[in-house]
Amino acid sequence: MRGTAADVLARADALGAISEEDGRLTRRLATPALARAGDLVSGWMEDAGLVVRRDAIGNVIGRTGDADVPPLVLGSHLDTVPDAGRYDGALGVLLAIAVVDRLAAPPPIPLEVVAFADEEGVRFGVPYLGSAAYSGRFEPEWLDLVDADGITLRVAIERAGADPALLLEVLEPGLACYVEAHIEQGPVLEREGLPVGVVSAIAGQTRAALTIIGRPGHAGISPMSGRHDALAAASELVLAVERFARESEGLVATVGSLTVSPGASNVIPGEAHLSLDVRHADDGALGQAVAGLRHTATRIATARSVELDWSILRATPAVELAPELRLRLASAVLAEGHEARSLASGAGHDAVILSGVCPAAMLFVRCAGGVSHDPRESVAEADVAVALDVLERFVVGEGRTGPAPTGSSRL
């Protein structure tokens, strides 16, 4: 039955079966799999009575209500990491559609439900391309980003049948506010026995692409002493990143991707390409950490006489979510009979971008073991039901003009 937690979970299963790969869930920007997922979501939006459009980057947008009034936006993303779970992103999109399904009357204020085409940034290394395009914050140089197959974002969009030039013409939309539901991806709610929580802030994040250029050579001939092995230098850097983050309170730093060239077992690696992802809830600490890691990388490269190229792909400052909106969301949680736990997010979310153009808030849903970015991602039907009730109450409440309800909360 539409609008139930069971239906949300069944739809998550259906979406989770749409992948670029057999046997595991991977859905990156501008792929046929993402387009098929968008088609499915588009149909569900239409069933809920929304008028659906799709923009040039592939965001699926369903709208209802007076077109001249700034809408309340509900949404999340449809893209995934490689070998992903079914709920990261998809759950927020499906909850938003289910809330519209539930509304007995036309919604009290205009609603827009958005399924963003790129939040993870897997294909082009830059996250939030979907919400940036929706928010009129798409930067022209991103069209020249290149994926692992050498395809530019411009060409990927053209191959998906859209016009990349349109991305540069989007103006900042007039939005009332943005609310995103998402699995917690952490252990707090599970530990405290709570179905949902209200997000206070999203950690800042810096992504960099590092290239190390050494000198290739024959593995059987070149004496160890004269080598300039790019992989050995990269390995030293990977361990330095790990050590640095372990020693810095509140910092996480990850080298998630490393490729070696030429990559033959009997050739000394000549080049290594690494990704670096650094996060901290405090912008000052994040900036210091990135500077420290860059210093360390330079020292390693100098000691090994290899070249280092360090380029920042994206630096997102920490974002505090809108206090007034958080309070109203917490009130809805309380009214549904649950403690309104406030918690920070270590992961980035589309709300980071939306908070630049309107007040934004997030509702976290408990997930088993805090596991995410993994096929074992799991949420309980009862928790999904609570999230639905909270979101419905919030949306209906937003239509009223009275003061926001108050209540004891830990916001």
Added chain:
Amino acid sequence: MRGTAADVLARADALGAISEEDGRLTRRLATPALARAGDLVSGWMEDAGLVVRRDAIGNVIGRTGDADVPPLVLGSHLDTVPDAGRYDGALGVLLAIAVVDRLAAPPPIPLEVVAFADEEGVRFGVPYLGSAAYSGRFEPEWLDLVDADGITLRVAIERAGADPALLLEVLEPGLACYVEAHIEQGPVLEREGLPVGVVSAIAGQTRAALTIIGRPGHAGISPMSGRHDALAAASELVLAVERFARESEGLVATVGSLTVSPGASNVIPGEAHLSLDVRHADDGALGQAVAGLRHTATRIATARSVELDWSILRATPAVELAPELRLRLASAVLAEGHEARSLASGAGHDAVILSGVCPAAMLFVRCAGGVSHDPRESVAEADVAVALDVLERFVVGEGRTGPAPTGSSRL
């Protein structure tokens, strides 16, 4: 003009232009590029008067003389590493053909010229597949080897239009002897001002494939302390291999290939796959080193609570080349007016396999800076001319029945 050093170099340029990739030379087993290179070589063999056949793995074999008499085999390989130079392998094939081009009369003994389809082992991780197939030493389980795209050797051979079952029917051929010319890939001849040298022995080599299985997770959420990062474990191993080899006299050890899964910038690596290449001229020292590295790898995996799979792809013992044949080759060098320098090879060669079925010898040709497995590989025309003179004299001399010439040499 055929049979000259200039022609050999021009042919090396032509072969070097045949690649799987634009802009760099890569020619792996059972690829269309290797087939096209084989076609070119086949034509040159026919021009030299050889009767040409191609076996199931793609070796190109040109024959002349009485089919019932064991032939003198000259050859080397046509496959390359990624981003290779033009001479590693190709030079030996082209010198062999040029020697046949030069022979005024029918050769004094039956000759077979072979261009092996796989020596580097890049595509399937196991080297010498070409010479093993030619020598009747092809092992049935190799048909199940899988390349980076998940294609088995069996399927790759079928797609190349051949019947893999034929590889298992090849008997050990009756061969008089095998002589291979090859660039030195090292600095000795250049340092001593010599155009050519006679190879005494080929270092033993062990190739292993290592898999590390950790636990993937979200880069922004997972605290540093609870991670089981497969890439961090792999990095520790890469540095341990480097340190171990630096501290062991005569040992070289290389991790040339490393891939990470899932390989997204915001996901902690769950799996890492590494190649390991270890070489030493002394088999005892090599065995000890491999055992020591395995112990180190196990220790690292245990400390990080990650799984380690260690599988030996190939262990080739050190090979002493045939003393009598080396002496005759050295005599030819002396007769051409050059010092007959004897030197060991750190790199593996097809002669390792051929020495299992007949006496084998190798002639090294000086190469600039000792550089190989690199587009900057270079040989001097004058040195190629010396190699041609030596090989021609050797082949003609082999036709005589008298005793091998003697002379002062450092063999």
